[in-house]
Amino acid sequence: MAIVQHLIVDQFGVHVGKYSGRLKVTKAKETLVQAPLLHLESVIIASQGVSLSAAAVRSCTDRGIPIHFLSGTGTPYASLYSAGLTGTVLTRRAQLTALDTRRGLQAALAFAEGKLRNQENLLKYVAKYRKEKDPELYQKLWEAAGKIGDGLAEMDKYRQAASIDQVRFQVLGTEGRAAQHYWRALRQVIPEKYNWPGRVGRGAKDPINSALNYGYGILYSQVERACVLAGLDPYGGFIHVDRPGKPSLVLDLIEEFRQTVVDRTVAGMANKQMALDQDNRGLLTKETRRKLADRVLKRLDSPVRYEKKRRPLRAVLQSQARHLATFLRGDRENYTPFVASW
DSSP states (O other): OOOOSEEEEOOTTOEEEEETTEEEEEETTEEEEEEETTTOOEEEEOSSSOEEOHHHHHHHHHTTOOEEEEOTTSOEEEEEOOGGGGOOHHHHHHHHHHTTSHHHHHHHHHHHHHHHHHHHHHHHHHHHTSTTTOHHHHHHHHHHHHHHHHHHHHHGGGTTSSSGGGTHHHHHHHHHHHHHHHHHHHHTTSOGGGOOOSOOOTTOOSHHHHHHHHHHHHHHHHHHHHHHHTTOOTTOOSSSOOOTTOOHHHHHHGGGTIIIIIIHHHHHHHHTTOOOOBOTTSOBOHHHHHHHHHHHHHHHHSEEEETTEEEEHHHHHHHHHHHHHHHHHTSSSOOOOOOOOO
16 A cells, blocks of 8 residues: 555545545545555645545544645635644743744744745755856846845844834835845746746736645645644734734744745746646646645655755754744744755
């Protein structure tokens, strides 16, 4: 039986049940997939009309295997975890009280710094493969990376504030200006056949933005899992403001990983001229969504340099969440963002 680490269920009308130490996906008595629980790390439900047995849910929660639910555009709308994972009171108290302190400010600026540095480094990464064949584009990419670096210098001005509330809008403004340079530069490396208009978030209908949005949804579920396993409250963020139902901390921490995990993956698929097919509603087809999810999850399993070792990105994500938890509790002096090499 094949090892399945991430079970993706994306067909209408299927049933997920538990049978003798494994999850089994069936449709009309036909077995489609079997995933031994021993190796399973997550379950992603990416279709309507999927039923789950109570035994399957119990088996996953007993083993710490999250079940994530995504819409057809990749928007996460629910997750199932063991109730015991939310019982880390000391960490959550420290997280919530940190918002009005310099410790919360330091965490917020670290998230922003990680985002900008990874945007800068991804542009340098794609530039180095064009130095010989397209020197003009190479120069433009480096210039854009330099402008993002200017944003990092701006961040230093905010470090003297007493809390993130005093400088939140300035930080968001710096991020926004850097994002304009980043997406404008990245647009130049996407083949014209995709007709990419530039970055569009919710409601996008073009294939590149649809792929980015769906990829972010996959990554979101992994970031949320890392936060929960580290004892953090996914809804208590620092840069992103509090709103009912808004997972602000997930949206903060995901910023360190968007470029390395999703943007690089989608840009790579586009430059390999891979088909990003859409249906007549402008949504990615099931086959494209599965292909994209597989590639994002494989990217998370790929090793990167981290703390003087080679570690899978997934492990780096979990370590960052744990470092954040210990920092907010006062057991760690600083929180340093993850920055990928180029």
